[in-house]
Amino acid sequence: MASKHVKKIVTPASEIAPADQPAPVAKEPKKAVRRATAETMAKAQRSISVSEFFAKNRHLLGFDNPRKALLTTVKEAIDNSLDACEEAGILPVVEITVGQLGETHFKVIVRDNGPGIVRQQIPHIFGRLLYGSKFHRLRMSRGQQGIGISAAGMYGLLTTGKPVKITSRTGPRSQAQYYELQIDTRNNRPDIIKQAQVEWDQPQGTQVEIELEARYQKGRASVDDYLQQTAVANPHVTLIYNAPDGRVERYEAASKHLPPQPKEIRPHPQGVELGLLIKMLQETKAKRISQFLCSEFSRVSPRVAQEILATAGVDASATPKRLGGEDAQRIYQAIQKTKIMAPATDCVVPIGKDQLVAGLKQVVNAEFYAAVSRSPAVYRGNPFIIEAALAYGKAPAEPAPVGEPSVEQADEGEEERSNGESLARLIRFANRVPLLYQQSACATCKAVVNLNWKAYNLPQSRGALPSGDLTIVVHMASVWVPFTSESKEAIASYPEILKELRLALQEIGRQLGLHLRRSAKLQHELKKRSYIEKYIPAIGEALKDILELKEKDVERTCENLKTVLERSRSM
């Protein structure tokens, strides 16, 4: 059977040597090199551990250069702290310390008041890539891959040889646990260097300490920038930042309320691919196919399940594991044809229109603000929400807000340089996490660049951001944000995401256009009025001469003329 099949797909290929001769070996212009054969090649084949892979490709994880490495380390630790606090219903208080030990040798300490980590899990969470609780669920959170913090520890180990140090306590009645860990990259497993129960002056929480090769520099895409933007998008978070230059900065929580807790959802049937459906059928614990559909997916009621199975011509009492590929395919097609309610949307929590503008006001002091928070949409079965806001123009001069990094500062490592005319500034968030690198690879940036801002009265060169005194904020909230790399710096351009971004930007763009046209009109009217007031007396003088009017008549005529002319304005 297999042989028959193979024969069928083979077409005679005249350029290939006949079966009794080996393939032609190319002429060697120089001395002979030992050539590989299938056998010599087989000897070199072996598996690659995921940590070896990422150690060699550390730029995939955000460790391309020392400045970015510092930011990524801080970011991964804070992401974990905030996720843990929120999941446990605790208002997060996170203290970040960045200390300089040598020219390019830094120590990062991040400490939170979260729920702590049970002892047995600490080595896995910090000493193993692809380990965590967030990957196998559909729930909005900052972390999702189980890579970040272990990768930061691995980078630290790689560049300084120093282990990661963790202290964690799950509550006032528990002892604090202390670990020193090194990731064993060949096996992707934690090596425990030291473990102890310790005294800790904190009732609950986790502290992680990483030494690494890094560079500290303020400005765009710096740790300072990151913390400021985190505070903007997370008004319920208190951040205390001990900077390497001795400064202590505090971002106090503006809100005493946690955002609503996002709900975990099951996958939507129409977002599941055939191959995954087959796998789910094989792995389910459900005894009947109807039960399988209702329990493993969201939005499938018994009635909907019945409809799907009727369309597919599959018996509702069939055992999922016994269904063949044909049946699976019919069920898959029936799912696509059945009208099923859109995914539940309480799994995605937006920042909100007002909060976005409030945040933006902390960053720029502008003459005009606009914001939109769109309704949830779906890509590959994953609900998501796009929010956007903009600030335009300069408000009457006021002192710059505290902590605002100067735009003029050096920006090595990031692509967007400021030289000459001013392009719009784009501030990006994914699940409330600021995205500071790879802007041009991000779907949000593509959506901004591809929009025709000239239609909203803003100058824009082709293939570039619009110009002018414009700051745009975009937020994507989703149960699963598709990033273009493991470093989570840019959002992948799924068509559904690009569409929502476009619609959101169009909406705030239209508001801005309206504002700009209104102010242009106002300018025009004011100019017109000043002309009227300037020239009417002259006209009066002329009329006086021509019509031989008296001074009193002149005054009256001028008043009339002014009224008529001003009435002609369409304001």
Add this chain to the structure above:
Amino acid sequence: MASKHVKKIVTPASEIAPADQPAPVAKEPKKAVRRATAETMAKAQRSISVSEFFAKNRHLLGFDNPRKALLTTVKEAIDNSLDACEEAGILPVVEITVGQLGETHFKVIVRDNGPGIVRQQIPHIFGRLLYGSKFHRLRMSRGQQGIGISAAGMYGLLTTGKPVKITSRTGPRSQAQYYELQIDTRNNRPDIIKQAQVEWDQPQGTQVEIELEARYQKGRASVDDYLQQTAVANPHVTLIYNAPDGRVERYEAASKHLPPQPKEIRPHPQGVELGLLIKMLQETKAKRISQFLCSEFSRVSPRVAQEILATAGVDASATPKRLGGEDAQRIYQAIQKTKIMAPATDCVVPIGKDQLVAGLKQVVNAEFYAAVSRSPAVYRGNPFIIEAALAYGKAPAEPAPVGEPSVEQADEGEEERSNGESLARLIRFANRVPLLYQQSACATCKAVVNLNWKAYNLPQSRGALPSGDLTIVVHMASVWVPFTSESKEAIASYPEILKELRLALQEIGRQLGLHLRRSAKLQHELKKRSYIEKYIPAIGEALKDILELKEKDVERTCENLKTVLERSRSM
């Protein structure tokens, strides 16, 4: 000891509740949600298999949308075929068949005349992510990660439920082996669905067949585009392409010589980080530290090893495994201080200046060409070469070269759209493989955008590619190309790479600038000459009247005048 250390780094934090009270729980505005604790969270923690990770993140592998999925599948199969043929010293002949089975259901078959794969390795190579021979060595090749072809098979399985089918034969005296494989994503292991010895009308080679959900569309970033560019950068390769619309296209090898075979190298000591050095010290088979340095690194002679060890103050006969972290650090620092020859460069094989221009001529028919192939440079210890070429202006009209995709065609999925003014076209290669997606995320694109092309007389908007009738080709050849994601679509922006790119682009830019200034000058001169010829007779007539000259004198005067005026040109 541990406890003491912990105590030291803890600073009193007034915002955290005293040790006898639990952390404050946020007020719940609405109904209570079950909050997580360290214990409930621990239950959800588990490891994530690398195939699960990439199945969920399939956009990281180049499977974001059906059109790109088709290209990525073809690309991964061809990469493997070409690498295998070249390593075995065989001039590659690769036949690609893309067949349409349904509206979005395609079958891709790629067959080569390579060395074949030994039976036992087939399931691992095609049914397991992170498995291969290219990751653990430093040698220039197209594939490097051991992910690509298995990922294509995984995507096919996920979207169609169909296994990957492989036929391979290692020589005319061996039987062909046939496999049908499915990747078991939970365990990242191959499930063998079928295995057989089969008759095959081909003496040697490998054929892979994948069914997948896809979309076929010509134009930019299409399979057709990819094959054309592959032919351009690989003149020793013959490609036969059976397109879904029934067309058969052949790209015949223009050269009967394989490019020189790149040599495998050991790491350069100055590209190795401290953590890696420590790991190498622990894992080496060398008995003495001096032997370790000479045998595990390139460019370390016994004399250099002696110098390093003297600087570090480490005994040359010390056992590597017994050296402590302090010793390792001193050796690491000594390596940085020692003058060590740059890495060998015969491990990197450029395409070459002439070949680049020849390739470019197949794509555009221009008035001016320039090219540069730079000397090897090094990033993170990895040697690399940057090459660049450009074509400018339109040559006198000729029919467009066959197979050149029309720029006007739809280009969904790719960011660069053509609407209105024409931006320069950028063609990118990494180790002779065309890069068709994520242009704006690529170091090559950043280098082009960041260069000031106005200095070379080309119009350019800020933050954009230069405008005009310009095609730029860039090639990076390296023992390890750092890509921004596993889909290998864009090169990461390491500072050393950006620098080499800038230097290469400056060089061809200067040549273009010179050409443009010369032609502007020529234009100017021609115009001047035509003025002279137009007005001299009139001047002659005027002189005749004023000076009352004879006709003969007028002629002579005009000749003199013309000579004097033309001599004044600085040509």
